[in-house]
Structure formats: structure tokens, C-alpha cells
Amino acid sequence: QLQLQESGPGLVQPSQTLSLTCTASGGTIISSSYYWGWIRQPPGEGLEWIGSIYYSGSTYYNPSLKSRVTMSVDTSKNQFSLKLSSVTAADTAVYYCARVTIYYFYGMDVWGRGTTVSVSS
Amino acid sequence: SSELTQDPAVSVALGQTVRITCQGDSLRSSYANWYQQQPGQAPVLVIYGKDNRPSGIPDRFSGSSSGNTASLTITGAQAEDEADYYCNSRDSSANHYVFGTGTKVTVL
Numbered sequence A: 001q002l003q004l005q006e007s008g009p010g011l012v013q014p015s016q017t018l019s020l021t022c023t024a025s026g027g028t029i030i031s032s033s034y035y036w037g038w039i040r041q042p043p044g045e046g047l048e049w050i051g052s053i054y055y056s057g058s059t060y061y062n063p064s065l066k067s068r069v070t071m072s073v074d075t076s077k078n079q080f081s082l083k084l085s086s087v088t089a090a091d092t093a094v095y096y097c098a099r100v101t102i103y104y105f106y107g108m109d110v111w112g113r114g115t116t117v118s119v120s121s
Numbered sequence B: 001s002s003e004l005t006q007d008p009a010v011s012v013a014l015g016q017t018v019r020i021t022c023q024g025d026s027l028r029s030s031y032a033n034w035y036q037q038q039p040g041q042a043p044v045l046v047i048y049g050k051d052n053r054p055s056g057i058p059d060r061f062s063g064s065s066s067g068n069t070a071s072l073t074i075t076g077a078q079a080e081d082e083a084d085y086y087c088n089s090r091d092s093s094a095n096h097y098v099f100g101t102g103t104k105v106t107v108l
Helices: none
Strands: A003-007 A018-025 A034-041 A048-053 A059-061 A069-074 A079-084 A093-101 A107-111 A115-119 B009-012 B018-023 B033-037 B044-047 B061-066 B069-074 B083-091 B096-099 B103-107
Touching: A003 A093, A003 A107, A018 A034, A018 A093, A018 A115, A048 A069, A048 A079, A048 A093, A048 B096, A059 A069, A079 A093, A107 B033, A107 B044, B009 B018, B018 B083, B018 B103, B044 B061, B069 B083
Parallel strands: B009 B103
Antiparallel strands: A003 A018, A018 A079, A034 A048, A034 A093, A048 A059, A069 A079, A093 A107, A093 A115, B018 B069, B033 B044, B033 B083, B061 B069, B083 B096, B083 B103
16 A cells, blocks of 8 residues: 655754655556655645656646746655745645645545655754 | 635534534635544545545545535544544645645533
8 A cells, every 4th residue: 555755854944955755555556546745834834736746757746836846756766745935824735745746536545644844944 | 825814723512513614715616624633643535536535434424515615524423533623635637735824622
């Protein structure tokens, strides 16, 4: 059964770049049935879709974050990654990676546990 | 508009039925998926594609849709159903996603 695990620094300084990696285990990210996504949740707030990536490298970003987001995939390591540049305190959140299953009407059916990222000097 | 609006909070007596709604223009052309989030945990997909349940989700959870509104119904709510619930939909033209504002369900 597929599991996802986020990893990366828990503290990022303002104006720097947040970098996170999601590692898949128990399954491969190389599949035409899935996209791979990043979602975040600021403290006490709701969920926000950041972007999605296909195993081929095609990317789709939230328009509100597009200018600062870069996603990539490393199929040899069964990983996909998120970079968010020029961070501010507003980017403080729990960051989740998730599998988007096409035949589940693009539902996000597998989630990582989430990693907390704080932006502070 | 790509926004999805949900009531902030609803309450339901133990064993009774509660309906959570999600409104947005994108729902006229795209099904809603529904997620349950317990405090401190990752969301869990409970309904996809209007009224389908992933394996392991109790059949007391059901979905429906009409026009620009999608609904999640919990029939016979249990104490463990107390959680936050989010809808989301996909803009097929751009492969973008949006989440609803979330509904906190309290089981009395």
C-alpha cells in the first residue's frame, strides 16, 4: 500500500526558499493513473492546493502562488519536490503531499502525515 | 469563480443525520470530492465523484449534487464523525484544484 512522507526544514527564514520533498514507498510514482500534489494548511485555517505534477514532469500551479512555486519529480528516487521562493510569515503552514487518483474523479486518496514549516527569523 | 463555500459549522445529535453543503460555480461542470480531517491529522478522502466511497469508508457517508451545490450526508452520525470536512473540485480546463472553506461538524 502506497505511503507518502514529507521531509524538509521545519524553519525557513523570510525571503528564503522553502524546499520540501515527498518520498513514496510501497508503490511507484510512475503511473498514468495519478498526479502528485502539494497542499498546505496555515494554523487554524483551511486547505489550499499549491500544485500538482505528473510523473512525466508536467506541472500545474495555483495561480495565486504560481510566480513563486516550482515542482519537480525524480522517478529514480520515487520522489517529488516543492520549492516556494520569497517566503513570508503567511507561508507558515502544515504542508502535505498527496496522490491524486484520476479514476477517483481526481480525488486525493493518499496523503502524507504533513510537515510543519515555520517562516521566521 | 473558483471558490467553494461551506457553512463554517454544523451540529448533529448522536445517531441523527446531518448534511454539509458546498457551493460554487465549478460544481456545475465538475464533481466534488469530500475529505474528513480529524484534529492534528491529514485529511482522508470519504467521497469522490459525487457519491462513491473509497474502501474502508462507512456507508453512512454519502454524496449528492445538484446545479452548483454538492452535499455530503452522514446518516446516523457517530462520535468519531466529529471533525472538519472539506469539499474540493477540479477545473478540468486548467487541471487546477480548489478546496472549500471547510465545515466543522460537532456530534452532540
